[in-house]
Amino acid sequence: MDFGDSRRKPNVVGKFTVAVALTVMCIIVLKQSPGFGSTSVFSRHEIGVTHVLVTGGAGYIGSHATLRLLRDNYRVTIVDNLSRGNMGAVRVLQRLFPEPGRLQFIYADLGDAKAVSYNVNLIPIAILLYISVMVNKIFSENAFDAVMHFAAVAYVGESTMEPLRYYHNITSNTLTVLEAMAAHNVKTLIYSSTCATYGEPDTMPITEITPQNPINPYGKAKKMAEDIILDFSKRSNMAVMILRYFNVIGSDPEGRLGEAPRPELREHGRISGACFDAALGVIQGLKVRGTDYPTADGTCIRDYIDVTDLVDAHVKALDKAKPGKVGIYNVGTGHGRSVKEFVEACKSATGASIKVEFLSRRPGDYAEVYSDPSKIHDELNWTARYTDLRESLSMAWKWQKAHPNGYGSA
Secondary structure, rough: OHHHHHHHHHHHHHHHHHHHHHHHHHHHHHHHOOOOOOOHHHHHHHHHEEEEEEEEOOOOOHHHHHHHHOOOOEEEEEEEOOOOOHHHHHHHHHHHHHOOOOOEEEEOOOOOEEEEOOOOOOHHHHHHEEEOOOOOHHHHOOOOEEEEOOOOOOOOOHHHHHOOOOOOHHHHHHHHHHHHHHHHOOOOOEEEEEEEEEEOOOOOOEEEOOOOOOOHHHHHHHHHHHHHHHHHHHOOOOOOEEEEEEEEOOOOOOOOOOOOOOOOHHHHHHHHHHHHHHHHHOOEEEEEEEEOOOOOOOOOEOOOOEHHHHHHHHHHHHHHEEEEEEEEEEEEEOOOOEEEHHHHHHHHHHOOOOOOOEEEOOOOOOEEEOOOOHHHHHHHOOOOOOOOOOHHHHHHHHHHHHOOOOOOOO
16 A cells, blocks of 8 residues: 555656646746736726627627727727637737737637636737636626627527527527626627517518517527517616617628638528638539529528628617617618529629529528618618628628638637
């Protein structure tokens, strides 16, 4: 027994020595990092500076919204678990806005009570120091003035196969954000919702008072989240803006950001991504699901909104948000385009001959959806500017051609 103990002791001592050495190294790295030992500007409110938490800010829409906010001199904190977002998009934003106090990124999962997080501002990108924190700690250590809540899984087809994941990720996580906002007195919420909450209305176009009867778990989870927000707002002084938007396309007109879904998610992704993959030769052709819908050419009709117009609506909503008031707005062009029309516009934008295969309907899809954007025009002075399908797709195609592998390795 004595012999066995003597054999184990050096191993324990060695592990302890390594742990101490790693701890000392981390302390040295932190002390050499900018901002160590001083109060972060992100942790205090400043007159004339609005600090916005952008959940899902490494994703397609969230990164474009962050770009616009930074351009308009907002202070931004991105929280993202990178399950659907891209670290490459965050790096682009950091290069564009390197000034201290403009942008910070926190790696965290809103659905994880003990989220693994790191702050890229305080630690060099080459050294990733993971710190276990809770969502409430993120709020307690940062002085947020408003939240733009984008973070969500968002594929209709996937939601029919993994419904519980969607209810957890969308509905439950929104509740987590609301609880943290209430606990830390953050009074403004801009919520990213969807036209999928309407389901298949009997009449078109869709207005904000059209009955909500979602037909897939994605739309149902979003409606549940909306209901939670509305119920909470009745007993609080929170400023709430809910934006129900339609099918998002396009990219930053200056080519700085684009859409880069994970390869394993391509089959669930947006039709624009599939078109570009076909044009690039990543896939053999384009699969159009459903040709027997009750529409003029048998394919689905959708309202395609350019991402630049969409983030403009978010910024206008943030500017107009008032304590104790709730605004609900459709964000679309007001014009429906069929899938066949979209494919022809994509062919024109890319200059590629794209093979099209027509398949049966996708579960959970609906025949025709387009918006009436009158309310958002009248109340927020917002109008879609990029309404030419070919123009929006051409801007997106420019980024796709320059980034055939997306943002590269994260």
